[in-house]
Amino acid sequence: MKDTFARLLPQRLRSGTVTIPVVRLQGAILAGGGALRPQLSLAATAGILEKAFSHSAPAVAIAVNSPGGSPVQARLIYRRIRDLATEKKKKVLVYVEDVAASGGYMIALAGDEIIADPSSIVGSIGVVSAGFGFHEMIRKIGVERRVHTAGRNKAILDPFQPERKEDVERLKALQLEIHEMFIGLVKERRGSKLADDPDLFTGAFWTGGRGLELGLVDGLGDMRSHLKSRFGEKTRLKLIGQPRGLFGRRLPLFAAGAQAADIAAAATDGILTALEEQALWRRFGL
Template structure:
């Protein structure tokens, strides 16, 4: 039975939302949007907080590791510092790293002996000289703590320069020792340009400003000038080795020629004082416990150096107390 006034074919009419219902829907949507914004902000905040927390833990770990070296009481130990690889500015065997390690070792009252554990083919004469002079200075400041060096595979050129500043030098019978000389090598490509038909345009102010340019023919005057420079650096090297080794050195015409020898041969020439390893020397000196004071960059510093991220380096400079002031 059909209702009154309603036809058989008619359907219920849809009711339009009222203004009140629209406002309610709008409020629900706005509340949901605000909740999403708050969630996003809190998510960003917690991500930043986690990042800061992780960096904080890293800095605390680094400080704790440094404090452990300088503050842990051992009752007497041998401090070991590695001088490995090419001696160059900014490298692990550079002056900043080696001298900082020496200072850290001597700062600990339980350090009774310091051993430089050398395995290097040499490198920069400037960096080697910096380290040599600082070892001499630290020996004068801490005469009660002997500083020795032990050459493992190689202690040549600048590496031997450094060793000459220590109280005694030891090596293995098969170690490479010596190479007291200075070298500089280049290539000359001036004829190659002519064969290729390439015209080089260079503008300089100063007669010798293009000195050692590989695309310019070397003048005899400039060659003599450069040899004089090398001889001067070589003489400084010789003088410091003689001062460091003193009467123990038995020089011959070949000693300062740039040649190198085995540890056994170097012992006969007075270039080393004995054939011992680091552990053997530490036992003989009565401080068998060895503590490594070798400077090694922190993980953050390595990350900054490898990626060249200026922000990471800024964070490192603010958080780290590893300051170098040799220059």
């Protein structure tokens, strides 16, 4: 009779069952959010993080699969996870899938433990800026670029004007400042676990196996196996999705009154975002 009653209870209420909320952070880290192609940013993740940490569980599991992107958004996501972990008094367990590199690794640092697959890619602790110069092209096709500014640095690094040495030096100074912040965060979170390796903060990246030797991760494995070994064989994983609307439905892609121009702009933005995201993934051969 007792066994029959236990089977009628929801799984989360059965004796010995632990339910761990799971959040998936997937994709390039880009500011804002498009209607056609959602981006990994604080605005896009805040709701599911709040929901995950509201569960009565001893820990929150976070799957990270990101090649990086905006350092600002990466740090904001990292900070929100750590703030919620402190507020709710929960452990954060991060599981690296294909890649947690650059800003993706910065987010992974929010974990009290980081577990990677032996073939995962981790690291890339550096800062990069990339673009194109079109000034020779527009000269050849007979286009004159006219720029008028108030402030001599307002048009810095304009891709339609020749690159200036002082502009590049200013950019590199900004990059160094962000890089130092990133290095400080890695040292703060990983501490004495880090190996003494001269390539650690050069922007290089490694497999999960080598990352374990370097102290960038704490172990090798997969989420389900690791959580079951940690909390018992009856451990249940609950994927946390995006918050739903008033009637239990996710908001539609476009509001009913959306204009054709809005839809076209969103489509163009989605294409550009997709190209930017593909460029980030391909840095790691993915």
